[in-house]
Amino acid sequence: MTETEQLQAFEARIARGEKIEPGDWMPDAYRQQLIRMISQHAHSEIIGMLPEGVWLQRAPTLRRKLVLLAKVQDEGGHGQYLYHAAETLGVTRAEMIDALLAGRAKYSSVFNYPTLTWADIGMIGWLVDGAAIQNQTMLAHCSYGPYARAMVRICAEETFHKKQGMEQIIRYTRGTPRQKQMAQDALNRWWWPSLMMFGPHDATSPNSAQLIRWGIKTKTNDELRQDFVNKMVSDFHAVGLTIPDPDLYYDASSGNWISGEINWDEFWRVVKGDGPCNAERLQARREAQENGAWVREALAAYAAARGEG
Amino acid sequence: MNDTLLARNVLALADDSLLLGHRNSEWAGHAPILEEDIAFANLALDELGHAQLWYELHQELTGREPDETIFFRDAADYLNVQLVELPKGDWAFSMLRQYLFDAYENVLLAHLVNSSNARVAEIAAKQRPEEMYHLRHTSNWVKRLGLGAAESHRRMTAALNELWAYALQLFAPLENAQALTDANILPDPRALQTEWENQVGAHLTASALAVPAARAPRAKSRSEHTAHLRELLTEMQEVARSEVYGVEW
Numbered sequence: 156m157t158e159t160e161q162l163q164a165f166e167a168r169i170a171r172g173e174k175i176e177p178g179d180w181m182p183d184a185y186r187q188q189l190i191r192m193i194s195q196h197a198h199s200e201i202i203g204m205l206p207e208g209v210w211l212q213r214a215p216t217l218r219r220k221l222v223l224l225a226k227v228q229d230e231g232g233h234g235q236y237l238y239h240a241a242e243t244l245g246v247t248r249a250e251m252i253d254a255l256l257a258g259r260a261k262y263s264s265v266f267n268y269p270t271l272t273w274a275d276i277g278m279i280g281w282l283v284d285g286a287a288i289q290n291q292t293m294l295a296h297c298s299y300g301p302y303a304r305a306m307v308r309i310c311a312e313e314t315f316h317k318k319q320g321m322e323q324i325i326r327y328t329r330g331t332p333r334q335k336q337m338a339q340d341a342l343n344r345w346w347w348p349s350l351m352m353f354g355p356h357d358a359t360s361p362n363s364a365q366l367i368r369w370g371i372k373t374k375t376n377d378e379l380r381q382d383f384v385n386k387m388v389s390d391f392h393a394v395g396l397t398i399p400d401p402d403l404y405y406d407a408s409s410g411n412w413i414s415g416e417i418n419w420d421e422f423w424r425v426v427k428g429d430g431p432c433n434a435e436r437l438q439a440r441r442e443a444q445e446n447g448a449w450v451r452e453a454l455a456a457y458a459a460a461r462g463e464g
Numbered sequence: 465m466n467d468t469l470l471a472r473n474v475l476a477l478a479d480d481s482l483l484l485g486h487r488n489s490e491w492a493g494h495a496p497i498l499e500e501d502i503a504f505a506n507l508a509l510d511e512l513g514h515a516q517l518w519y520e521l522h523q524e525l526t527g528r529e530p531d532e533t534i535f536f537r538d539a540a541d542y543l544n545v546q547l548v549e550l551p552k553g554d555w556a557f558s559m560l561r562q563y564l565f566d567a568y569e570n571v572l573l574a575h576l577v578n579s580s581n582a583r584v585a586e587i588a589a590k591q592r593p594e595e596m597y598h599l600r601h602t603s604n605w606v607k608r609l610g611l612g613a614a615e616s617h618r619r620m621t622a623a624l625n626e627l628w629a630y631a632l633q634l635f636a637p638l639e640n641a642q643a644l645t646d647a648n649i650l651p652d653p654r655a656l657q658t659e660w661e662n663q664v665g666a667h668l669t670a671s672a673l674a675v676p677a678a679r680a681p682r683a684k685s686r687s688e689h690t691a692h693l694r695e696l697l698t699e700m701q702e703v704a705r706s707e708v709y710g711v712e713w
Contacts, residue, residue, distance in 0.1 A: 204493035211489040215704040215713040228505035447496025453612030
């Protein structure tokens with residue numbers, strides 16, 4: 156088969172709804188897009204452990220401490236699972252981590268915002284994990300088998316993450332004045348970063364058209380964001396929280412809540428590395444890598460001495 | 465009488481597990497390999513879960529709820545050994561501390577499953593299988609780091625020399641605990657120490673690590689603490705104490 160025929164056969168498989176598996180022929184651009192997306196997703200899980208991790212030692216009840224540690228541990232597990240999924244495309248974990256630490260690979264910009272109060276933990280669960288679920292539910296139908304299956308598994312756990320966040324925030328909206336204020340303040344700070352999680356507008360999203368053509372994505376950034384806004388606005392209104400968007404209105408003809416414009420200058424600034432915590436997050440990962448170097452050397456030496464290397 | 469005494473001893477078990485789990489949770493996101501971000505968090509989760517079981521028994525004996533006991537009690541009233549309040553140090557320090565503690569829990573729980581107190585025996589039986597996994601995991605790490613490379617051996621030796629006297633405090637009984645040993649509720653700490661030293665000594669030797677000469681525990685009383693405990697509790701209790709006890713979180 157010529158390459159054109161191979162491409163036609165590949166696209167026909169996707170059109171029939173077949174999954175592409177690791178050994179199958181695929182265009183190089185498809186492979187590269189998936190490596191970019193899956194590794195970015197894995198890095199997001201690993202970096203995402205950091206903003207929540209600093210609250211593990213301050214959780215206000217033993218149950219909250221257990222739940223948060225289980226959640227942070229899940230994120231490590233998701234990262235590991237996703238690195239394996241990316242490895243099926245011919246890239247190694249070490250290469251992916253090098254790209255992260257060197258600043259060549261991206262991760263979700265939302266983790267470049269700081270966690271300032273305990274209510275941020277609840278808000279991240281409800282809002283940020285909620286946005287992640289919106290995106291990942293779509294990816295569970297993506298054309299690449301290993302990624303789709305990883306998403307099914309990860310979404311199931313994310314649903315628990317979201318529930319524990321909802322449970323907290325709902326409780327605080329009915330709690331003491333300080334708890335109520337904390338919940339509203341958390342929403343004020345996390346609302347816009349969570350809308351930014353869906354990426355640039357379709358018109359300025361360089362990858363979207365091809366990702367949809369190849370069945371990696373089945374909805375555009377703006378479609379996903381609109382679904383999310385509709386859902387979250389009604390949820391937050393129901394518990395008496397105010398969305399920090401003076402331009403937000405309900406459009407009766409489309410049935411959509413229309414939000415004001417995202418601050419795209421801020422969006423691009425954070426994506427390009429100049430957000431409130433970009434430097435701190437990467438520094439923490441670099442330190443973990445450097446401080447762990449002697450451990451990994453010892454493991455390698457031990458395995459080599461026993462012929463396990 | 466025995467209930468008050470038992471409550472105090474149960475509280476000591478609870479505090480040890482709580483603070484070790486708390487310290488180990490500091491590694492989440494910072495471990496040397498991703499697999500240990502996951503595994504070490506799992507050990508920490510287990511320790512916190514074990515603490516919860518002991519705090520529940522403490523509540524049955526005293527009426528005091530676990531969250532009040534944990535978040536509204538000052539350092540002077542904590543009954544943990546100093547071993548678990550020390551900062552996490554490097555990976556050798558944290559891993560070796562967890563190993564020494566796991567080895568202690570394994571010999572302890574082997575006795576507690578036969579305690580004449582049914583609740584103690586029941587809780588020990590729940591914890592024991594998990595602690596056996598912990599010990600398997602941390603024993604392997606001690607071996608890899610002890611035998612792995614010069615640098616890991618150096619760090620393990622330093623950690624062992626520092627931790628040993630702290631670990632010996634695990635076998636210093638609380639005052640009047642002899643009554644509980646006599647009633648077959650708790651084992652004799654001297655017998656535990658002998659079993660522990662035999663097992664740990666053999667494993668350390670096999671891992672090329674020399675057992676330190678220290679024979680005396682770093683602190684005799686579980687009411688003596690380092691400044692680290694105060695710092696740890698200030699952080700741990702900060703959010704809980706921003707409201708009065710009883711406010712739901």
